[in-house]
Amino acid sequence: MTVKAYRLPRSLPEALGLLEEHGPELLVMAGGTVAMPLINEGISLPEAVMGLRLAGLDGLERTGDRLRIGATATLTQLLNQDAVPMLREAARNTASWSIRNMGTVGGNLFTPPPGGDVAVALLALDASVTLASTRGDRVLPLADFLTGFMRNELAEDELLVEIGVPIRSEATAYLKLGRKHANTPAVVTVAVRLEWRRERVADARIALGAVGPHAIRAREAEALLIGTTLEAEAIAAAADAATQGCEPFTDGISTEWYRRRMVGLFVRRALEQLTPGTREGGR
Amino acid sequence: MSSDLHVVGQSVDRSDGIGHVTGRTRYFADRSFPGMLHLKMVRSPLHHARITGIDLADAERVPGFVRALTSRDVPHNLYTILGLIGVEPEEEYVLAEDRVRFKGEAIVAVVAESEAAALEAVSKVRLDLEELPAVFDVEEALRPGAPIVTSWGNNTFMYEGHPCRRVRLGDVEAAFGRADHIVEGVYNTSPIEQAPVETTGCIAVPEANGRYTVYTNTQALYFSLDNTAIILQVPGKQLRFVGGTVGGGFGGKVDVIVEPIATLAAMKTNRPVRYAYSRSEEMQVSSTRSAWRIYVKDGVSRDGHIIARKVTSYADSGAYSRQTPYALTKHAANAAGPYAIPNVSIDAYCVYTNRQPSSAMRGFGVTMASFALEVQMDKIAERVGVDPWTIRFINAYRNGDMKPHRKRAEDATLIETMQAAAVLVGHELPDDLIAMTSSPRDASPSGGGA
């Protein structure tokens, strides 16, 4: 390995200082589960690396109606919280025990598809991200943070330090299809959250993984559900819209045509889980 | 008497079990030697290309670089693994000479003081390659005008002058004319990587007495020693191969791939040399089970007896044949299946393409025939309107039946095995199938016949 310097800052100010010192060539690493394979394989040959594991960004706390997740909180920490059930489900569906002990929630936002299964849930939950720099902090909706394949709103001198998730009571559904039952990249991942008012859908979030350059919202499908009672025709229309509106790709895990077929199927299944009568609170 | 038996009837610990559960078992990579060097390989990034230049200048300047080996350094660079059992011609290169035939083919061996230095030096070797058209499908490879992978003008392995293994019994064409049904199918299988958890590798150590001890996880210890001796042009007694501790093989460690070049590097540097495949090399470079395409045409009588079977098989050997010619021979002997068929024609081709070379994997040549034939049997059952159990019972071979490759069946047990399987899965067989046995046909009054 050609790494000449590996820095482990003990605080956020120290981390931001190192970012300034080394500039954009500094490889920033949290859990290492994405960066280390590339370094071990000789695909990534950084000279300077900064690890964030010890920088005090791993808190996980509930303050009022918000869950504040430190960027380097591990997936295991997410699995063990009970404030937001869908995040527990997402963590459970991601990787394996050892990887969850190392991989971080923040890191999952930078993991390219077909990874990023926690990002899909966070998107459906209207999560926001806090970006910090020596110039100050700013908060963005996660939906605005992800801008393209391996591209996001993070400025060169910024670090993602926290993810905020509103704690609400509506039912959610999270489904992931992989090549095995566990520890598998996704063929497709679906996360759904619905808000109801007087027996009708008032608002909807349908987030999809592994069928686009990053976790995406199926906005047309969401719009089709508003005002419905989630009857079969509405579900079918939403599933169809989600199928048309995504950009699946072919890779070693699955093919474009199969992913597209599975999007419709799994959006339908997720919505059926939330149909009144079968609805389980907080599942 | 049972009191005298200390092993029979007892549960006995595996002799290597304690080593495995305590982690004390020494796999080759658990050994290290003072002064040990690391070998990493420069590989072709293209599927098919002419090599017009190799520039080592930048690689040689990497701190820790010790030595690079090219084809010119290898005493007997052209070899074939099965040459030891008389298979010709020698066709594979330890290190590529003027042409690479598959993505990942070895070109330059770089030896350095550390793995990191070796990897860095590998990344700095500059190759001048002129890309050539490539072929990835067995039938395309046999069409006129296809890119030619071999050095002898066609993409076929020759068996004593024949382009395929041939099996003939009776007259299939005449039997097709008599058949009530013709059932056809084409079956494709993919290459499969054995994927042992331990990757391929060895450490070659120069000894004070001029011999070389090679610690290796090959599945074929003497095979590897003899081929190494030929490649390095040294007497076999100069080599001592230590192995037998393999972290999974399944056929993925029967090719002679790492020992010759590692031993040569040890000779040239007079230091121990370690050459271990990375995980991506294990998955993408090391040999796989062959992909196959199998055409089956069956002539079937009204009541479900197969009276003629014609099989045309193509094994995708990839860029080099390795063990595939042997796999194909076994395949040809088994490609009619465990059934009594009086008219059989089998043509089985070993075809070269620009894919990763294929070689051995469990079931070696026969597994894919089983897949194709058993799906075919279900097709026949459906076409003829006969139960899938029945179709197999009435066609099953029995002792004394002539098999297509001209051997009489002995110790046939298909019928009894299916009867036992039916019991296990709770399937009730009709009385006539329960009464069947594998005893010779002329001895059994109720036996069916061809």
Added chain:
Amino acid sequence: MASTIISFELGDREVEVMVRPMTTLQAVLRNQLGLTATKDGCRQGGCGSCTVLVNGEPMLSCLLPVEDVAGKRVTTLESITPAEGLHPIQRAFLDAHALQCGYCTPGMVMVSKALLDHDPAPSDDSILQALTGNICRCTGYRPIVEAVRRAAGAMSGSAGEQAR
């Protein structure tokens, strides 16, 4: 390229190593400390054969720069193997024929140890979930799950019977 000195607890002792930046814990254990029970199957975090415990939690040593475990407690298969006899988990793996080539075994044993430390009476589903990160190409996994069941039984039933 400046090397640094990293110290951490390993089993029941304190170790100190001098390392180039980002040397993995796997490389330190195998190459510097001669502790080769921790295996090296992929360096991608995909096979689990390099599993060790860090402060009692399973982690993949091939993805862990040793700097990240400074001051922490690392447990390897060597750490839990008694000087004489076998740990109950090791005995259970032998009895249940939960190994063939043996290469995945160290990782499987370490994850099993972590599981049983957290949950002395795991359900079959918990056992499966715990083992999903460890690949075995030989046994088909069922004997390994059986081994963990037996170890759970042995360890809860007889706290004093550590070595046989």
